[in-house]
Amino acid sequence: MLVYHLPGTFETREDHLDLLWEAGATGLEERAGLIRAYFDAHSELHPDIADGEWREEDEQDWQAEFRRTLRPVRAGRLTIVPPWLLHEVEAGQLPLIIEPGMAFGTGHHATTRMAVEALSELNLTGLRVLDVGTGSGVLAIAAALLGAEHALGVDIDPITIPIARENAEINSVPAGRSRFEEGSLGLTDSAGSDGDWQDESVDVLVANLYAELHDLLAGEYAAQLRAGGPLILTGILTNKLPLVREALDREGFEAVQVREDGEWVLVTARA
Numbered sequence: 001m002l003v004y005h006l007p008g009t010f011e012t013r014e015d016h017l018d019l020l021w022e023a024g025a026t027g028l029e030e031r032a033g034l035i036r037a038y039f040d041a042h043s044e045l046h047p048d049i050a051d052g053e054w055r056e057e058d059e060q061d062w063q064a065e066f067r068r069t070l071r072p073v074r075a076g077r078l079t080i081v082p083p084w085l086l087h088e089v090e091a092g093q094l095p096l097i098i099e100p101g102m103a104f105g106t107g108h109h110a111t112t113r114m115a116v117e118a119l120s121e122l123n124l125t126g127l128r129v130l131d132v133g134t135g136s137g138v139l140a141i142a143a144a145l146l147g148a149e150h151a152l153g154v155d156i157d158p159i160t161i162p163i164a165r166e167n168a169e170i171n172s173v174p175a176g177r178s179r180f181e182e183g184s185l186g187l188t189d190s191a192g193s194d195g196d197w198q199d200e201s202v203d204v205l206v207a208n209l210y211a212e213l214h215d216l217l218a219g220e221y222a223a224q225l226r227a228g229g230p231l232i233l234t235g236i237l238t239n240k241l242p243l244v245r246e247a248l249d250r251e252g253f254e255a256v257q258v259r260e261d262g263e264w265v266l267v268t269a270r271a
């Protein structure tokens, strides 16, 4: 199997992903600070993406290696863990089982971990939580495990929805306590109508996206959240924090607080 290893993440190299597709990549994956682009044959690459390395890999080897290197991730009251490491969850911690796969959100990214920590600090009992950009469903499932009465995860990428539903099932989230739908705030669905969930306000809104999108969606966050409801935003690079702060000020959010992990920032605020 031919794989091109490009340093960086989907976020930091967003502008270069099209160049990989144009060069003939058949699939892209992000893992441990590296973009892995799968190719059927060597291909000439644009200079902007020439800083990577071609590798011939044995499929079995890298899958086994990946499974070996995964560790449980402790995030507040929860430990995010692949199914085969369930026995390693410490007593007193709630296991959040995520089968690593095609969707972002195994818990190994600082933004996912910080968002689960922030959810874990809230008393979610009986509340309605909206997770925008749900990926693997990790944040919505965390909310349900932490007592939310209803956790809804939405994502514009349809591939994520069955994955998130399957992860909710693995975690035995009771039927009716979680729901996953293709879509986003401010978007109409393929049938041309708003998702019916957009008509109801939520008590807590969490979104692991990126700064420019938070800026665009900040008005939608304010419209969707009940007055005083907690907002948790991450996926923000430290140098983009001012953009998010300005958007939150503009939309009247209060009690803005920031926490950092390396180059990543998580912001909490109240509607």
Ligand code: SAM
Binding pocket: 103, 104, 105, 106, 107, 111, 112, 115, 132, 133, 134, 135, 136, 137, 138, 139, 154, 155, 156, 157, 160, 183, 184, 185, 208, 209, 213, 235
């Ligand atoms: N929530 C997971 C986590 O915290 O690990 C996954 C976050 S991942 C960084 C971002 C997800 O947002 C992706 O699954 C992507 O498809 C989705 N996404 C991107 N733009 C979106 C939008 N405008 N509305 C909803 N989802 C979006």
